[in-house]
Amino acid sequence: MAATSSESRNRSNPVHSFNKILKSSKSRSTGVEDSLKKLRGLILVEGIPAGADPTLRPRIWKLLLGINECSASTFLQYVERGPCDVREKIRNDTFRTLATDRGFKERVREDMLVRLLDAFVWKNHDRQERNQLAFTYVQGMNVLAAPFLYTMPSELEAFFCFSKFIEESCPLYVQPTLEGVHRGLKLLDRCLKIVDRELYDHLRSKNLSAEIYAFPSVLTLCACTPPLDQVLQLWDFLLAFGVHLSILCVIAQLLLMRDEVMKSASPMKLLRNFPPLEALPVIGIAVTLVRDLPQDLYDELVKHPYEVYQ
Structure with a gap:
C-alpha cells in the first residue's frame, strides 16, 4: 500500500513529471521529438515549478534549445581574447541591466554579462564570412542575456544557450537595424x-x-x-x-x-x-x-x- 501511495504522489508531482520526460529524452526508444512534445504540453498546463528543484529549469531550457554539449575550451578561447571591438557599447548598457532587481544583482555580476557578450561578439566575428546574417552587440542584447546568466548554473552554459537562442530563435531582433x-x-x-x-x-x-x-x-x-x-x-x-x-x-x-x-x-x-x-x-x-x-x-x-x- 505504501508503495502505491508513493507512486501516486510521484504521478501528481510536477517535478517528477518533468524529470520523467527529461530522462526519456535520452532514450533511443522514446526520442527527443516525442519528449519535446510532452514537455511543451506540461509547460503549458503545469508550468515549471519554482524552487522545488533548481536544476529543473536549466535542464528544460537546454533541451528546448537543443544544447547537448558545452565546450569549455571553446568558450575560454573567446574569453581569453579580452575586450571585443564594441566593448564600450556593451559597458554602456550592462551596468543598468535589470538594475532594480536585487536577486538578479546578487546572482549576476556585471563582469559576467560583459564577458558573455564579449565572447558572443568574438564567436560571430570568426563566422561572419560564412553567414548571411552578421552578429555583433546591439541594444537590448544585455537584457536578452540576463535570464540565461540568472538561470544557468554556469557562465559556460549561459553562453551556449544565449548564442543558440540569438542565432536561431530571433536573429533578426539583433541585427544592427533591429x-x-x-x-x-x-x-x-x-x-x-x-x-x-x-x-x-x-x-x-x-x-x-x-x-x-x-x-x-x-x-x-x-x-x-x-x-x-x-x-x-x-x-x-x-x-x-x-x-x-x-x-x-x-x-x-x-x-x-x-x-x-x-x-x-x-x-x-x-x-x-x-x-x-x-x-x-x-x-x-x-x-x-x-x-x-x-x-x-x-x-x-x-x-x-x-x-x-x-
Missing part, C-alpha cells in the same frame, strides 16, 4: 486591430502606435517588465512555443490594463511602465489570441523573428 523588432511592432499593431479594434482605435486617436509604447517590451521579449521570476515563467512558454508569441504577450498585457487605458486621456503615462508582469494570465490570454488571428497573419508572426525577406 529589423525583427520593427517587424514585430508593426505586427503588434495589426494583431491588436483585429483582436480589439476599440482599444486599437483609442490608442491611434492619441497618436500611439506600438513603435512608441511597446518598443522596450518587443525588443526584450517582455524581459524589461519585472518581476524576474514572472519573466522566467513567461520565457518557459516562449522557449517552448516560439518567441513570436511575445508579440501576443505584449497585447495580453495591454488587455489586462485595458479599462485604465480606455479611460485615460493620456494613455502613454500608463504605458510608459507596464504593471508588474503576471505570467500565467498573460500566457492564458496569448494562447486564446492565437485563435483570433487569420492564418496568413499568424504565419507572418511566426516567421518575423528569423525569416530573411528576399
Whole structure:
C-alpha cells in the first residue's frame, strides 16, 4: 500500500513529471521529438515549478534549445581574447541591466554579462564570412542575456544557450537595424486591430502606435517588465512555443490594463511602465489570441523573428 501511495504522489508531482520526460529524452526508444512534445504540453498546463528543484529549469531550457554539449575550451578561447571591438557599447548598457532587481544583482555580476557578450561578439566575428546574417552587440542584447546568466548554473552554459537562442530563435531582433523588432511592432499593431479594434482605435486617436509604447517590451521579449521570476515563467512558454508569441504577450498585457487605458486621456503615462508582469494570465490570454488571428497573419508572426525577406 505504501508503495502505491508513493507512486501516486510521484504521478501528481510536477517535478517528477518533468524529470520523467527529461530522462526519456535520452532514450533511443522514446526520442527527443516525442519528449519535446510532452514537455511543451506540461509547460503549458503545469508550468515549471519554482524552487522545488533548481536544476529543473536549466535542464528544460537546454533541451528546448537543443544544447547537448558545452565546450569549455571553446568558450575560454573567446574569453581569453579580452575586450571585443564594441566593448564600450556593451559597458554602456550592462551596468543598468535589470538594475532594480536585487536577486538578479546578487546572482549576476556585471563582469559576467560583459564577458558573455564579449565572447558572443568574438564567436560571430570568426563566422561572419560564412553567414548571411552578421552578429555583433546591439541594444537590448544585455537584457536578452540576463535570464540565461540568472538561470544557468554556469557562465559556460549561459553562453551556449544565449548564442543558440540569438542565432536561431530571433536573429533578426539583433541585427544592427533591429529589423525583427520593427517587424514585430508593426505586427503588434495589426494583431491588436483585429483582436480589439476599440482599444486599437483609442490608442491611434492619441497618436500611439506600438513603435512608441511597446518598443522596450518587443525588443526584450517582455524581459524589461519585472518581476524576474514572472519573466522566467513567461520565457518557459516562449522557449517552448516560439518567441513570436511575445508579440501576443505584449497585447495580453495591454488587455489586462485595458479599462485604465480606455479611460485615460493620456494613455502613454500608463504605458510608459507596464504593471508588474503576471505570467500565467498573460500566457492564458496569448494562447486564446492565437485563435483570433487569420492564418496568413499568424504565419507572418511566426516567421518575423528569423525569416530573411528576399
